[in-house]
Amino acid sequence: MIRVNNLTKVYRSGTQALDQLSIQIDESEIFALLGPNGAGKSSAIKILTTLSGFDEGEVTVAGFNVDTHPDKVRQSIGYVAQETGVDYFLTGRENLVLQGHLYRMTKKDITTRIDELSEYFSLNEALDNLVSSYSGGMRRKLDIATALIHRPKILFLDEPTLGLDTQSRKSLWEYIEKLNTELGLTILLTTHYLEEADKLSHRVAIINNGKIKIAGNPEELKNQICGDVVSLQFDAPENKQDLSNQLKKLPFVKDVKWEMDKLHLYVSNGATSIPPLIDHCHSVNEKVQNVAFSHPTLDDVFIQQTGSSIDSTQEDQGPQWWEKWAGKGNNSKWAKKWPSENEVDSSSETKLTEKDNKNSNEQWPKEDTTEWNNENQWPKDNNTENHAESDNNWPENKEWQKDGQQSWDEKSQWPNNKN
Amino acid sequence: MIADTWYLFNKYMKISMRMPLWSLFSLIQPLLWLIIFGSLFKYFANLPNFPTNTYIDYFVPGVLIMTVLFGSSWAGVSLLREISAGTVDKMLVSPASRTSIVLSRVIHSAAQVVIQALIVLVAAWIMGASTNYNPIYLFLAMLVILFLGIAFASLSNGLAMMLQREEPLVILGNLMTLPLMFFSSAMVPQQFMPGWIHTLSLINPIEYAVDAVRAALSPTPNLGDFYIGFFVTFGFALATLYWSISAFRAIRD
Numbered sequence: 001m002i003r004v005n006n007l008t009k010v011y012r013s014g015t016q017a018l019d020q021l022s023i024q025i026d027e028s029e030i031f032a033l034l035g036p037n038g039a040g041k042s043s044a045i046k047i048l049t050t051l052s053g054f055d056e057g058e059v060t061v062a063g064f065n066v067d068t069h070p071d072k073v074r075q076s077i078g079y080v081a082q083e084t085g086v087d088y089f090l091t092g093r094e095n096l097v098l099q100g101h102l103y104r105m106t107k108k109d110i111t112t113r114i115d116e117l118s119e120y121f122s123l124n125e126a127l128d129n130l131v132s133s134y135s136g137g138m139r140r141k142l143d144i145a146t147a148l149i150h151r152p153k154i155l156f157l158d159e160p161t162l163g164l165d166t167q168s169r170k171s172l173w174e175y176i177e178k179l180n181t182e183l184g185l186t187i188l189l190t191t192h193y194l195e196e197a198d199k200l201s202h203r204v205a206i207i208n209n210g211k212i213k214i215a216g217n218p219e220e221l222k223n224q225i226c227g228d229v230v231s232l233q234f235d236a237p238e239n240k241q242d243l244s245n246q247l248k249k250l251p252f253v254k255d256v257k258w259e260m261d262k263l264h265l266y267v268s269n270g271a272t273s274i275p276p277l278i279d280h281c282h283s284v285n286e287k288v289q290n291v292a293f294s295h296p297t298l299d300d301v302f303i304q305q306t307g308s309s310i311d312s313t314q315e316d317q318g319p320q321w322w323e324k325w326a327g328k329g330n331n332s333k334w335a336k337k338w339p340s341e342n343e344v345d346s347s348s349e350t351k352l353t354e355k356d357n358k359n360s361n362e363q364w365p366k367e368d369t370t371e372w373n374n375e376n377q378w379p380k381d382n383n384t385e386n387h388a389e390s391d392n393n394w395p396e397n398k399e400w401q402k403d404g405q406q407s408w409d410e411k412s413q414w415p416n417n418k419n
Numbered sequence: 420m421i422a423d424t425w426y427l428f429n430k431y432m433k434i435s436m437r438m439p440l441w442s443l444f445s446l447i448q449p450l451l452w453l454i455i456f457g458s459l460f461k462y463f464a465n466l467p468n469f470p471t472n473t474y475i476d477y478f479v480p481g482v483l484i485m486t487v488l489f490g491s492s493w494a495g496v497s498l499l500r501e502i503s504a505g506t507v508d509k510m511l512v513s514p515a516s517r518t519s520i521v522l523s524r525v526i527h528s529a530a531q532v533v534i535q536a537l538i539v540l541v542a543a544w545i546m547g548a549s550t551n552y553n554p555i556y557l558f559l560a561m562l563v564i565l566f567l568g569i570a571f572a573s574l575s576n577g578l579a580m581m582l583q584r585e586e587p588l589v590i591l592g593n594l595m596t597l598p599l600m601f602f603s604s605a606m607v608p609q610q611f612m613p614g615w616i617h618t619l620s621l622i623n624p625i626e627y628a629v630d631a632v633r634a635a636l637s638p639t640p641n642l643g644d645f646y647i648g649f650f651v652t653f654g655f656a657l658a659t660l661y662w663s664i665s666a667f668r669a670i671r672d
Binding site: 050051071074075077081082083084085086087088089090094098099101103104130146150 | 426434437511514515
């Protein structure tokens with residue numbers, strides 16, 4: 001449905017938005033472009049929707065070249081921009097009618113289509129109210145409805161849930177999935193919410209500095225990372241070093257790290273490796289109090305893919321992307337994790353913050369955490385959608401800081417540390 | 420293209436109908452000028468060789484042109500608002516003609532200005548101005564006002580695309596309107612102007628529009644003068660419209 005070959009775009013200001021970008025999206029697929037702000041997601045989507053030109057490459061959307069047949073492309077796509085594209089001073093119906101006219105539909109066709117769409121998005125009662133009275137979620141739904149009025153084959157969604165509350169976001173996700181499964185729409189969405197890409201997309205491409213770093217099925221990408229993390233809590237182990245050395249010799253264990261009396265094991269498959277691990281501990285008379293394992297999240301993939309390039313380019317790029325990201329209010333991913341100033345040496349603040357972010361992400365896998373014991377020491381997280389609310393890592397971190405591991409540098413020695 | 424322009428024009432008309440007060444706001448200034456200047460320069464008409472009996476008779480065409488300038492010189496601000504709200508992208512992603520997006524906006528502000536000019540004319544009538552209210556000449560005068568409105572709305576839209584920011588656009592709008600007003604015979608007859616202002620007024624499109632409106636609304640209409648002014652205004656409107664449409668295309672594509 002969409003084919004992009006070596007797409008390069010340089011803005012007049014000289015910033016390179018896209019660099020030899022290539023993607024291929026099949027029919028009836030939900031494809032997510034995941035990346036930090038300024039990575040080139042919006043630039044890419046604007047080129048695909050004929051809103052902006054490009055310097056090199058070849059772009060085909062729905063079988064038409066965007067350069068030579070922009071009108072044919074426009075007829076076959078719907079686009080929902082990052083900003084709400086519906087007019088606040090018109091009613092929902094007027095917005096839909098206008099959009100229908102602009103797509104050269106007949107009056108009769110517009111009326112039947114509006115009935116269908118308002119039914120589908122349950123806009124019925126609100127349809128004749130001014131859009132300025134709509135809630136954010138309603139406006140988004142109307143926005144998507146206007147983009148679908150001419151029955152497009154492909155739907156482009158640029159940050160569809162940006163600025164929405166958790167509930168509206170979830171309901172929007174359901175609609176997006178439904179559009180794909182029921183109507184067979186091909187959907188290309190951009191997002192910087194990891195769990196959005198994870199939940200919705202059949203395939204995800206991680207984009208940074210205008211390049212695709214990696215693309216594939218979210219599950220596969222996560223499996224590539226390091227398998228799972230199994231954590232065993234012991235009751236006063238006698239010889240930690242021996243135990244971890246023995247366990248490390250097991251074929252499926254990639255790495256081990258002690259944290260107090262808790263042992264983190266990086267294994268290829270968490271579920272199947274737990275029984276042999278426990279068996280081994282019993283055989284050496286170590287009592288396992290509590291077991292937990294977690295899957296890596298797209299977060300980990302993201303860090304692995306973008307981490308290196310960000311390290312090498314951060315000096316001359318002004319505010320770093322996570323700072324901008326964190327600046328985005330309550331939805332900010334890192335909002336609660338930033339160390340306060342008195343905890344960090346101010347001269348190296350950003351570096352340490354970065355390390356800390358990476359560490360805490362790997363240290364405390366947040367989602368899909370499975371628990372077998374009430375006495376869990378693992379941060380409690382019930383898969384809340386909003387990261388800012390769910391990231392309860394700080395209190396935890398502080399606790400074990402008190403227990404003797406004071407400095408940030410020591411923290412950066414934690415398992416699987418890439419610094 | 421015509422259909423697209425019509426639908427978009429309808430949209431803008433609907434929006435301004437929903438906020439009639441806002442549209443009337445820009446009327447306040449011309450009305451104030453009509454009242455203040457009308458009384459301030461009242462005895463001006465006693466000067467020898469003054470073309471009309473009372474000053475207000477002379478001033479009405481000038482105030483109509485002023486209405487145009489104040490009404491349409493900020494038309495670009497709402498284009499910037501629409502761009503940041505994302506509604507322009509919504510139009511651009513549809514097969515709608517690019518030309519009609521600018522055209523509908525410009526015609527909308529010009530139509531708004533014509534309505535305002537008619538209201539000003541009613542106020543002038545109440546104040547006792549003896550203008551020519553013959554519908555044919557009124558129509559001709561309104562045609563000039565429509566095209567001058569198109570011209571200034573185009574200028575403002577084109578500048579909006581070039582500047583991309585509201586503040587400089589408003590400053591430029593101000594900077595544009597006042598000198599253009601004073602370097603024309605809107606308020607002062609040509610024979611009372613200093614030589615250099617008279618020379619400047621010859622390259623001022625406003626001067627020609629004022630002349631045309633004055634020729635049409637005078638108790639003794641002068642069609643020869645009207646045609647000169649009308650065609651200059653018409654040409655000015657076409658040129659600015661063309662410029663703003665190409666500015667719009669250049670930015671988006």
